[in-house]
Amino acid sequence: MIDYVIPNSDSRQCPNCGHRLPSALPDSCPGCGTSYTDGVDRPRLLRTLSSALLWVRRAESLWLALVFLLAVGHLFLLHGADPGIILMFLLPPAIAVWTATHPGATRAARLLAWTFLVLIATGVFLGPQHKILPGMDAWKGQLPITQSRILTWYSGVYLLYLGGILPPFAFLTSLWRHRHGVKAQLSPPTCYLGLFTWSLMMLAVVPLGVPRVIAWALGR
Numbered sequence: 001m002i003d004y005v006i007p008n009s010d011s012r013q014c015p016n017c018g019h020r021l022p023s024a025l026p027d028s029c030p031g032c033g034t035s036y037t038d039g040v041d042r043p044r045l046l047r048t049l050s051s052a053l054l055w056v057r058r059a060e061s062l063w064l065a066l067v068f069l070l071a072v073g074h075l076f077l078l079h080g081a082d083p084g085i086i087l088m089f090l091l092p093p094a095i096a097v098w099t100a101t102h103p104g105a106t107r108a109a110r111l112l113a114w115t116f117l118v119l120i121a122t123g124v125f126l127g128p129q130h131k132i133l134p135g136m137d138a139w140k141g142q143l144p145i146t147q148s149r150i151l152t153w154y155s156g157v158y159l160l161y162l163g164g165i166l167p168p169f170a171f172l173t174s175l176w177r178h179r180h181g182v183k184a185q186l187s188p189p190t191c192y193l194g195l196f197t198w199s200l201m202m203l204a205v206v207p208l209g210v211p212r213v214i215a216w217a218l219g220r
Contacts, residue, residue: 067117068097089154092161093120112169116161123153135219156213163205167198 072093099105099113126132127150138155139148171191177184178191186194 064097064100064114064117067114067121068093072120089151089158092158093117106173108169108173112161112165116157119157119160120154123150123157126150126153133217133219136217164202168195171195171198 072090093116096113096116100110100117105113126136127146130145130149133149136152136156137145137148138152142148143151171186171194174184174186175188175191178188
């Protein structure tokens with residue numbers, strides 16, 4: 001299909017078939033379907049923007065693949081770890097990748113997935129730095145110290161998401177959907193009860209548990 005630029009004039013005709021155009025210029029000729037614009041080649045502009053968006057998506061996919069490899073690649077180098085443990089640490093990043101690439105996922109869900117993968121990948125760089133968070137060694141004596149530190153970091157990120165981030169995200173997302181008349185997976189009473197229960201847990205865990213975990217990670 002050929003794109004034409006139609007100049008502004010009182011007498012407008014399709015350059016392809018001669019069909020007389022209405023005063024409100026449409027996107028294509030009603031007679032032959034030729035694409036044209038009013039002084040601006042909008043189809044060409046849209047194609048340019050689409051190409052740019054495609055390159056952005058390809059770059060995002062490359063970054064996503066890189067982050068995923070950093071996040072889980074080290075798991076295949078573990079020595080002495082049970083296969084069940086490896087699968088347990090491999091499955092959440094795989095779910096995060098699926099969420100980040102799923103066309104039906106919301107922007108907030110993709111952001112959470114990306115943040116999760118970046119945090120997991122950070123453990124690969126923190127593991128060899130034994131002077132940073134020296135107490136972060138939950139598998140001490142069972143695995144080499146670097147691998148133990150990486151799995152410990154993974155565990156911390158998993159617990160943060162499972163207990164501190166995903167529950168309120170799920171409840172608040174369902175409430176937002178109900179408010180905007182969109183089908184939601186959780187009913188409003190379930191969401192309010194879940195948020196209340198989660199708040200009570202955070203009031204008990206955060207003041208008592210977080211300072212202890214920080215002191216343990218710092219080796220105090």
